Amino acid sequence: MRESTKMLIHYITGFAILITGAIHLIASNLKTLEWIKTTPLYPVSQGIFLATVLYHALNGLRVILVELMPGYRSGKIISYTLLILGVILFVFGSYVLIILFGER
Amino acid sequence: MERKIQFKVFKFNPSIEVTPTWRVYEVEVDRGTTVLDALLKIKEEQDPSLAIRYSCRQAICGSCGMMINGKQRLACFTRVLELNSKIIYVEPLSNYPIIRDLVTDFSELFSKERSVKPYIIRDDVEEMSNPTGMYLQKPDELLSYLQFADCIECGLCSSACPTVSTDRLFLSPMVLNKAYRFSADSRDSGLVHRLPVIDSEHGCWRCHFAAACSSVCPKGVDPAKSIQLLKRMITSTNIFKKSRKRIVEISSRPHVTLSFP
Numbered sequence: 187m188r189e190s191t192k193m194l195i196h197y198i199t200g201f202a203i204l205i206t207g208a209i210h211l212i213a214s215n216l217k218t219l220e221w222i223k224t225t226p227l228y229p230v231s232q233g234i235f236l237a238t239v240l241y242h243a244l245n246g247l248r249v250i251l252v253e254l255m256p257g258y259r260s261g262k263i264i265s266y267t268l269l270i271l272g273v274i275l276f277v278f279g280s281y282v283l284i285i286l287f288g289e290r
Numbered sequence: 291m292e293r294k295i296q297f298k299v300f301k302f303n304p305s306i307e308v309t310p311t312w313r314v315y316e317v318e319v320d321r322g323t324t325v326l327d328a329l330l331k332i333k334e335e336q337d338p339s340l341a342i343r344y345s346c347r348q349a350i351c352g353s354c355g356m357m358i359n360g361k362q363r364l365a366c367f368t369r370v371l372e373l374n375s376k377i378i379y380v381e382p383l384s385n386y387p388i389i390r391d392l393v394t395d396f397s398e399l400f401s402k403e404r405s406v407k408p409y410i411i412r413d414d415v416e417e418m419s420n421p422t423g424m425y426l427q428k429p430d431e432l433l434s435y436l437q438f439a440d441c442i443e444c445g446l447c448s449s450a451c452p453t454v455s456t457d458r459l460f461l462s463p464m465v466l467n468k469a470y471r472f473s474a475d476s477r478d479s480g481l482v483h484r485l486p487v488i489d490s491e492h493g494c495w496r497c498h499f500a501a502a503c504s505s506v507c508p509k510g511v512d513p514a515k516s517i518q519l520l521k522r523m524i525t526s527t528n529i530f531k532k533s534r535k536r537i538v539e540i541s542s543r544p545h546v547t548l549s550f551p
Contacts, residue, residue: 188485188489188528189489189490189491189493189495190489190521190524191528192495193495194525249496252457252491252492252496253453253456253457253460253496254456254457256457256458256459256460256492257459261491
């Protein structure tokens, strides 16, 4: 994947975090809008929130590490390590979400 | 009116010394004396071993870039009294290997520059080799890159860049500005050939827009802006498969038509 594609996804996920994070905060803190949590789209938005936060955070970490440890080989190692870490965290996060919303 | 100013100059010869030293010199300067004039006076009258690189003395060649009172400046373009300081600290540009004293090694920067193919690239190779006409540009097409063509390759921007100081593989503002200058040129269709380098892990996306490069540029080039424009150009051409740029076609007008009465 080209760097421009990675960075475009980074910016899009940043915007998505803003929206899905706002939905989560509003639904959790405003009693008048608590009904949002009961809609079927709420678990979907939380799933998107999980995926976008993971991509945005881990790609941000990759950018920092790639700058601090420049080199073709170190770049590959950093990218694949973070990709594996991201997949593990996504699977674990999705499992938690399924348990949480599956009970309802 | 002449005034005596103290110069603290960085002295270091990496081939025979382990640690650098600072030497103090006193120089009489007047209103028009530049830092380069003062350094040459030191070299002529006090310390012939002082190494300085310079050429044109009028901010065109970009050879005399150095840190003057902690900021990247051209020595020939900086008047001593304008610094408003009794002690002037002069040291080599940061982010570059030191050859000797105030002379730094630009070879890595120039090899990065070569990697972005800083020249007009066109698909009509035969016409490039044996031109039969000329490429006419509209004024707005010229203005789209004219500011960025003023770069004199003094390397001050790359010395000021915080990303260059951490990531030695980062292409640097000077090189990315050069890549944009040619990619934005309506006679050029070579962006696709530059993409593997400028759209890489250490390419234009590592610029975090600190804009330190633009603040030290002695020619007002604004490399920070050209890097952002380069990001936009790459996004529109690489991702959306769309370019705003019109590539000019060859004009049937003869290559050179000069006639005198």
